[in-house]
Amino acid sequence: MRRGELYRVRKPSESDPRRYRVFVVVSRQVLIDSRFSTAICAPIYSAYEGLSTQVPVGPVEGLKHDSGIHCDELVSLPKSSLTHYVGMLPPAKLRLLDDALRRALQLDEG
Secondary structure, X not given: OXXXXXXXXXXXXXXXXXXXXXXXXXOOXXXXXXXXXXXXXXXXXXXXXXXXXXXXXXXXXXXOOOEEEEHHHOEEEEHHHOOEEEEEOOHHHHHHHHHHHHHHOXXXXX
């Protein structure tokens, strides 16, 4: 498992109306490689409003539709649920993801 990979997760929460949701792994690689059982992920929705905390993604990344990564809705998911690989963000999208996460968490660029 690598930072920036997309996975389809079955029923990630009781409040999610969808049977499946795609997430992108945003945890730092050292955490992903550790024995820690969860990873921090950002959900991907078909809605993309162009907010500074969203990143556009689509078929190039392995999705069926144009969508958006929503960095304002980070969740911790069990690594064991991240088994259905969808795709990987290219380096340019990873940089956009980093910028969106900084904005979502109000972190200074450094």
